[in-house]
Amino acid sequence: MTTSAQSGVFRELRRLLRCNVGSGREPKEDKMKYHTAALLGAALSLLGVAAGPSRALELTYGTYTSPTQTTFRTGTGPLLDRITRDTNGEITFEAFTGGSMGGPKELLGNAGSGIIDTTSVVDIYVKAQLPHSALMSSMLILGKNPKVMSAAMNEMQLLHCPSCEEDRTKANVIGLGWTATGTYHLICKEPINTLDELKGLKIRATSGMGRAMQSMGATAVSITTAEMYEAMQRGQVDCVAGAAAWLTTYNLKDFSRYIVEDSLGSYFGTMLFAVNLDVWGDLSDSQRAAIRSNISQSVVDTLFAYDDDHETGIRDLKALGGEVLHADQAFVDAVETARKEEYAFTIQSGKDQGIDNAEELIDTFHGLVDKWTDIVAEIGNDKEAFKAALDREIFDKL
Missing domain, CATH: 3.40.190.170 (Bacterial extracellular solute-binding protein, family 7)
Incomplete structure (x- = not known):
């Protein structure tokens, strides 16, 4: 079985496990055998089809905000749809909003560990993991013009801050774009x-x-x-x-x-779209390009919204x-x-x-x-x- 196929198996197992993580409930003791059997059965099924034709890849996205919050409604939500469109359905998303996959302090770790595949991150809530990024975005009082600050942050993070990238690598995510709130x-x-x-x-x-x-x-x-x-x-x-x-x-x-x-x-300092590094590595060049090509539009749409x-x-x-x-x-x-x-x-x-x-x-x-x-x-x-x-x-x- 290929590495890509193996990764697909493990992603699907994580998806099945997420039903308990998202609900915040543990399976009762008398159901443990059922859950174990179901997971093993799913794994065997996936292994059986792994060598066959490639399937659409469903990724998960988690945010602590509601579906109507500005960044998700106008930035990330439409971004997920455009990625699906531009990959001709090769990548689809299941979005978990309202903190069902973790609050603002948990989402970075959940993405890094693979509980979710993609997320948005507020760096000042996780400054122990992203100290260099959080140091810059801590200067909220300077943000008189959010468009100026968001543009400066994107250029800094993506082109001029190796230490920021090192922090994200340690957290096992890649950051693709940053946006700001209103004043x-x-x-x-x-x-x-x-x-x-x-x-x-x-x-x-x-x-x-x-x-x-x-x-x-x-x-x-x-x-x-x-x-x-x-x-x-x-x-x-x-x-x-x-x-x-x-x-x-x-x-x-x-x-x-x-x-x-x-x-x-x-x-x-909102990291608009962070992707688990293992998931990112499994994507094809064309899939990664389809994601990257849509990031700036989401940054702009969020700011103007x-x-x-x-x-x-x-x-x-x-x-x-x-x-x-x-x-x-x-x-x-x-x-x-x-x-x-x-x-x-x-x-x-x-x-x-x-x-x-x-x-x-x-x-x-x-x-x-x-x-x-x-x-x-x-x-x-x-x-x-x-x-x-x-x-x-x-x-x-x-």
């Missing part, structure tokens, strides 16, 4: 728009955004996006630092009635009687002070974490942010021109 804003239960009002409040803010909120006098509560709805419901946080789209896609509008229009930055979902979130908030507020000058000045200090702070933080190339890493990324600031300023909000720039400067060079 972050203060989303609150009560009307808060001054620096004095912010002090002492509990703000859901992760990584570098948490540092910024702490420096402004708030108490940062570091929880994932999967946890923030319940945290706001239970009064564990007063506000969320996040995208206006989340008012709708994460239903924060159920508890929030106020949003501060001034941008706090954005998160730009966040603009639309921003407007939807604001509209939904206003429909419930909510208000859009403007920060006072002291608030704006405090954010700008945090931005000016962020590069130097992050370099020192990286050194403290034992990242030997922290200064080189951040300096290189800083240069790419400057480069893409100029490119985006020149092309404006032209979606096709932005995709063309991504392809020209990054994806066509892979």
Whole structure:
């Protein structure tokens, strides 16, 4: 039997096992013999057909977000469909949403171990496994323009960061593209728009955004996006630092009635599509090419969809009687002070974490942010021109 056929057998066995992993239930003792026999029978069946004609390959994709969340709805979901189309059905996907295959802290490990084949990864939730990537994306306060930051992150990760690739290899995945959220804003239960009002409040803010909120006098509560709805419901946080789209896609509008229009930055480190390295190695050159050729479109579609979902979130908030507020000058000045200090702070933080190339890493990324600031300023909000720039400067060079 060929190596490719063997891999197909093992993938199918993993698929059968996933029915228990996804449900979170263990088989009862009196059913153990049945499960074992079923798996062995499946293996024998697969071995019997392995030498025959090639079959369509069904891969699994797992995300902790809902099907309506911006990144999956407009980025990854359509990406899976395009891959199936462009491989003429050779690759199909079964998508598991809503955390059924793991939460934001488990998905990287589940993809690396083969529980799932593909996933999206938020690096700041798994910074122990992806320290170099998470160091860069920790600088949320700098993300005033998500398109600039996403482009810089893609170029950095794919062309200029061997240590990032080493981290992913150790995790047994390959990363193919990165995207960003919409701009972050203060989303609150009560009307808060001054620096004095912010002090002492509990703000859901992760990584570098948490540092910024702490420096402004708030108490940062570091929880994932999967946890923030319940945290706001239970009064564990007063506000969320996040995208206006989340008012709708994460239903924060159920508890929030106020949003501060001034941008706090954005998160730009979502690994849009990560593939188990063993699975990636089993694909043909044409199949890998079909996947790669579709990544930049998903990056662009996600970024521009966040603009639309921003407007939807604001509209939904206003429909419930909510208000859009403007920060006072002291608030704006405090954010700008945090931005000016962020590069130097992050370099020192990286050194403290034992990242030997922290200064080189951040300096290189800083240069790419400057480069893409100029490119985006020149092309404006032209979606096709932005995709063309991504392809020209990054994806066509892979």
